[in-house]
Amino acid sequence: MKRSLTFWYEFASTYSWLSAERIEALAVQAGVEVAWRPFLLGPIFAAQGWTSSPFNLFPAKGRNMWRDMERQCARLGLPPIVRPDPFPQNSLLAARIATALPPAARPPFSRAVYRAQFTQGCSIADRAVLAAILDDIGGAPSDAFAAAEAAETKDALRQATDQAQSLGIYGAPSFTTASGELFWGNDRLEQAIGWAKNETILPAGAC
């Protein structure tokens, strides 16, 4: 039985970007399959009384996050981070597109959205930006926009967010294993993959 890990990410989240850049190589090496699940942090933050990102609500925390992202980008060999304006970006359309895309297209689409946002400062709510990304990964922008606006896509994204919350997720990125083990943060990616790899999951009735 193939080991699997669910990667919960929010397009506006800086540390989700780092995991989106790192997860595939680590997962392949460990023989773990990754399910990319975009969701929205906004409703989860709102449920605990937050009207914005904690990086805006708590300025010292925000200052250190941006500095830390500079350091992490340098360590990982990524381009220097550019702060999008506004931060956080409105990620609804990007998340709907990712939800509607076939699973294999989600990683390249998602990485490209992160790079546009965090290395070029592009607006990820801008349809022209998203269309250029879809074009670049070989998708059909008009089909993708239509699928993004379909009622079942909107429902699926709402359900993903609800499921994230019911799994105990309160930030992004987060990782959940088949048994429900929850890891929060890019700093836990290696441990999450290691946990998924070593999980013993017997088919029902096997013992």
Place this chain on the structure above:
Amino acid sequence: MKRSLTFWYEFASTYSWLSAERIEALAVQAGVEVAWRPFLLGPIFAAQGWTSSPFNLFPAKGRNMWRDMERQCARLGLPPIVRPDPFPQNSLLAARIATALPPAARPPFSRAVYRAQFTQGCSIADRAVLAAILDDIGGAPSDAFAAAEAAETKDALRQATDQAQSLGIYGAPSFTTASGELFWGNDRLEQAIGWAKNETILPAGAC
């Protein structure tokens, strides 16, 4: 010139415990000197409107922290974590004692306070617990209690907390280098030590 790192810790903080257990071996290996600086998170949290630990204010975050601490203790070969009641503990007296102790006594005292709290569930506001720890590390409890209550000790701890806040610290553990680089969290300990080790600090007027 000896490289140095300041270790800012709060006695009630679970992740500060992990750094207190790990920092000395890592620092020795890197040739970095560590200054142990206890401070109080309470006033810093209060300044941003928090009346308790974020792990209490945000229950999903708290649940995952306790689960994560179980995992981290297992990984590090530490005894299983025990949740002190109440959490967070009142850490004022322990922090005052640590402030008054000679620098060389701070690490063993601090580690023992963390172990009493997080592996035995002891109250660290209890003078009998603190007296037993002082006894065990070869300190004189009555002298330590007297020094802890001295006006200059109370002032020094207040100043440590003020300085932490002015350095941009918003959580514990945190680490600052001689040049003012700030790292937050036990997960950044290795990077903080690496940064301190590689910092070029020339004496004034050297170039």
